[in-house]
Amino acid sequence: MPDVAPVKHHEQLDSVGTMNAELRIIALNTYMVTRKISEAEKIIQLISDMDEETPETKLKYSSILGLKADYKGAIEILLSLNKEFPGKPAILKRLALGYEQQRQPKRALAFLKAYNKISPDEDWVKEKMRVFSYVGAL
Numbered sequence: 001m002p003d004v005a006p007v008k009h010h011e012q013l014d015s016v017g018t019m020n021a022e023l024r025i026i027a028l029n030t031y032m033v034t035r036k037i038s039e040a041e042k043i044i045q046l047i048s049d050m051d052e053e054t055p056e057t058k059l060k061y062s063s064i065l066g067l068k069a070d071y072k073g074a075i076e077i078l079l080s081l082n083k084e085f086p087g088k089p090a091i092l093k094r095l096a097l098g099y100e101q102q103r104q105p106k107r108a109l110a111f112l113k114a115y116n117k118i119s120p121d122e123d124w125v126k127e128k129m130r131v132f133s134y135v136g137a138l
Contacts, residue, residue: 021052032060037067055081071101089118
């Protein structure tokens with residue numbers, strides 16, 4: 001089997017083209033799953049620079065910001081997405097978590113309640129509602 005040099009600095013990912021756009025998404029997903037956050041962030045920047053952003057890549061970027069404890073930045077993106085796509089569980093859940101991390105329980109609870117209306121049977125939301133009730137926030 002021939003030796004294949006590893007791709008460094010995303011040389012194959014930073015050119016324009018359909019296949020390269022698909023490779024960027026694959027690379028982003030791979031870096032997210034393997035928790036290589038700095039690499040995922042570089043791919044997000046490439047996607048943004050090439051005007052290829054989608055709601056999914058914005059959602060992933062908000063997750064990256066959350067992992068980096070930039071909850072304010074994550075919330076800004078999520079609020080924008082929520083305006084475009086109201087009532088989406090993935091967005092509502094992340095907003096509830098972001099506001100919880102920001103120690104803004106009233107806002108966290110508002111998004112938690114919205115999430116609960118859509119997915120009341122999910123264990124995560126049941127547990128969060130129980131905790132909010134226990135601390136007297138409900």
